[in-house]
Amino acid sequence: MSGGEKNEFSTPYFLVDEKRLLHNLEILKSVSEKSGCKILLAQKAFSMFYAYPLMREYLAGTTASGLYEAKLGCEEFGKETHVFSPAYREKEFDEILKYADDVVFNSPTQFKKFAKKAKAAGKSVGLRINPQCSTQEGHAIYDPCADFSRLGTTLENFEEEQLSELDGLHFHTLCEQGADALEITLKAVEEKFGKYLYQMKWLNLGGGHHITKADYDVDALIRMVRRLKETYDVEVYLEPGEAVVLNAGFLVSQVLEVVHNGMDIAILDTSAACHMPDVLEMPYRPPVKDSGLAWEKACTVRLAGPTCLAGDVMGDYSFDAPLKEGDLVVFEDMALYTMVKTNTFNGMPLPDIVWRDRNGEMKLVKSFGYEDFKGRLS
Helix, strand or coil, X not given: CCCCCCCCCCCCEEEEEHHHHHHHHHHHHHHHHHHCCEEEEECCCCCCHHHHHHHCCCCCEEEECCHHHHHHHHHHHCCEEEEECCCCCHHHHHHHHHHCCEEEECCHHHHHHHHHHHHHCCCEEEEEECCCCCCCCCCHHHCCCCCCCCXXXXXXXXXXXXXXXXXXXXXXXXXXXXXXXXXXXXXHHHHHHHHHHCCCCEEECCCCECCCCCCCCHHHHHHHHHHHHHHHCCEEEECCCHHHXXXXXXXXXXXXXXXXXXXXXXXXXXXXXXXXXXXXXXXXXXXXXXCEECXXXXXXXXXXXXXXXXXCEEEEEEECCCCCCCCEEEEECCCCCCHHHCCCHHHCCCCEEEEECCCCCEEEEECCCHHXXXXXXX
């Protein structure tokens, strides 16, 4: 993105686009209506509650990974609030029950410890299962079915005596995957746990479904959900995170300086380590507006952050013209798993948050300052 464009907001800032968000929500609502499933927002991917009033018109509720997300979902989104944690903290569990409608346990031991209390509070209870069927290649950090995974109960550890108390089963094995991966996973789930599904009230297929991606086979998903409902007479849930806000967010940054060491290196006012840590964790190369692959366009440059971490690098990109101080660089698809993971390492300011409504009007939703950094540790 060339410098010289007017920018009324201070960089770096996240920009969430209502029109793009609506595009995703319409697709998800259509899937829900045609299949009969309920779709929940996975707040671990996106928890900008400014958008919740809009999202609740399309989705059935939220999922949470613990107390804080459960409280946020209940108070700000409403509708159904589901919660799963690999292990619940005893001192928090009573408060979780104030907000959650559905509580999923990770193991038979956790179920024994907390399920009776949840049932007594009128909550629906479930168990997360691990079908031990991995459909991912690489990135074991995001694979719940990787060897030695702590997530979910394997068939070997499943305790049939708990069936009479269980309301549902839950599995989450996918990450940015298509309907074909779900089909493979369902086959494994039904082979191992199918006989138990007839006794369940609901089945949660988890997240990782790339439903709003252009090439996703929506019709196949709808067929699978319908078959599950007809075969087992269960309510079916999906809990996507990424699919809800796919391509609906941006991170707008500015070039502070361009240095040269074998190649041009643009130092930006945004950081991979602080503002998009998945770039380093996964790792992956985030899309950048108006850019190409390295050496594809006339001018290749490495984009890097301003922290003291030597590896604070987003990647190598090419542009039609050289980047210079003051130019804007716009990272795309930045609403998911980015805003929720920001941190203030090295004293980096958190990016502001801006909303662009369906008419193109832009509004500052949240700004951050020194107190947000200072107040974290003392």
